[in-house]
Amino acid sequence: MATRRALSRETSILIDDMLQGNARALARLITIVEEDDEESYQVLKHISPSFNAHRVGVTGPPGAGKSTLVNRLTTFARQNELRVGIICADPSSPFSGGAVLGDRVRMTQHYMDEGVHIRSMSTRGSLGGLPSTVHGIIKLMDASGKDLILVETVGVGQMELDVMENVDTVVVALVPEAGDDIQAMKAGLMEIADIFAVNKADRPGAESLVAGIRSMLDLVCQSNDWMIPVLATQAENNIGVGELYEQICHHRKTTIETGAFSERRARQRHDEFTAILQKMVTRQFMDTISADDRLAGFVSQMNKGEISPYAAAEEIFDTITRKLL
Ligand SMILES: Nc1nc2c(ncn2[C@@H]2O[C@H](COP(=O)(O)OP(=O)(O)O)[C@@H](O)[C@H]2O)c(=O)[nH]1
Numbered sequence: 001m002a003t004r005r006a007l008s009r010e011t012s013i014l015i016d017d018m019l020q021g022n023a024r025a026l027a028r029l030i031t032i033v034e035e036d037d038e039e040s041y042q043v044l045k046h047i048s049p050s051f052n053a054h055r056v057g058v059t060g061p062p063g064a065g066k067s068t069l070v071n072r073l074t075t076f077a078r079q080n081e082l083r084v085g086i087i088c089a090d091p092s093s094p095f096s097g098g099a100v101l102g103d104r105v106r107m108t109q110h111y112m113d114e115g116v117h118i119r120s121m122s123t124r125g126s127l128g129g130l131p132s133t134v135h136g137i138i139k140l141m142d143a144s145g146k147d148l149i150l151v152e153t154v155g156v157g158q159m160e161l162d163v164m165e166n167v168d169t170v171v172v173a174l175v176p177e178a179g180d181d182i183q184a185m186k187a188g189l190m191e192i193a194d195i196f197a198v199n200k201a202d203r204p205g206a207e208s209l210v211a212g213i214r215s216m217l218d219l220v221c222q223s224n225d226w227m228i229p230v231l232a233t234q235a236e237n238n239i240g241v242g243e244l245y246e247q248i249c250h251h252r253k254t255t256i257e258t259g260a261f262s263e264r265r266a267r268q269r270h271d272e273f274t275a276i277l278q279k280m281v282t283r284q285f286m287d288t289i290s291a292d293d294r295l296a297g298f299v300s301q302m303n304k305g306e307i308s309p310y311a312a313a314e315e316i317f318d319t320i321t322r323k324l325l
């Protein structure tokens with residue numbers, strides 16, 4: 001077996017501090033988890049298994065007003081004395097890094113608030129963080145005692161949809177622009193939304209977008225337990241955001257009552273377990289292959305095109321598992 005590193009003393013102290021609510025310790029642990037290596041595994045293994053925060057994803061096209069909504073929702077949560085974690089995995093401006101700056105400006109009031117921890121993840125190239133990393137950060141924030149975690153992603157790709165698999169409530173933000181409802185359908189946003197926020201409702205076309213989404217929802221089979229609300233919001237003017245906040249709370253309450261909440265969490269845990277196991281097995285196999293000339297031979301034959309990837313994988317798999325079992 002590959003040697004498994006134990007948690008370093010330094011990291012162990014960081015974890016203790018983070019569990020006491022120390023913001024600097026939390027920030028440093030997030031950096032460790034972002035590395036997605038052995039140390040990050042150990043950190044995630046050690047943090048409390050009892051998670052209490054409600055995890056809310058806010059997704060939608062760039063410019064829909066997601067950051068503004070998150071900012072407003074944070075204000076409501078703070079009025080209710082909830083501690084808030086914000087994760088912006090929004091690379092809307094990967095070239096200039098403007099997303100981070102913009103979000104900072106939009107969330108200035110919360111930057112000075114000790115009850116709010118903000119983390120931007122747009123440094124990781126176009127995807128703004130891998131789903132597994134975002135999931136790790138969500139857990140860290142949860143373990144550090146946050147009550148509400150808001151995760152902002154741009155709803156454009158599979159990665160972002162995967163991030164949304166890791167939350168309890170998904171808010172899809174759209175704006176009244178030509179064909180936005182159709183865009184939402186194409187991007188797979190209709191399937192993942194628990195709540196729709198038609199933002200920039202001060203602009204023309206908002207009402208018809210609300211109606212369009214409602215009629216689309218009528219076509220798909222909705223669960224009887226939760227009727228997906230379609231709300232008109234003006235994040236900029238703080239109109240309709242209180243209702244959005246209430247619907248988020250309502251979604252939590254309802255799904256806990258129906259059992260959908262724990263079902264979703266169970267599915268997330270299972271996906272996570274499978275992903276971890278896959279990584280561990282792959283790493284172990286790769287180590288074994290590089291330490292064994294015969295096995296490495298299959299790989300180089302495969303690289304040269306002399307045998308197929310299927311044949312190489314099968315030979316190697318059979319050889320290793322015969323030894324193990
Ligand atoms: N007209 C109008 N503009 C808004 C509204 N909400 C946000 N905006 C503006 O839309 C722009 C994009 O907002 P932002 O929150 O950064 O969008 P994001 O890319 O989805 O995070 C900003 O200039 C906001 O001030 C709204 O309700 N009405």
Ligand SMILES: [Mg+2]
Pocket residue numbers: 066067068090092103152
């Ligand atoms: Mg944003």
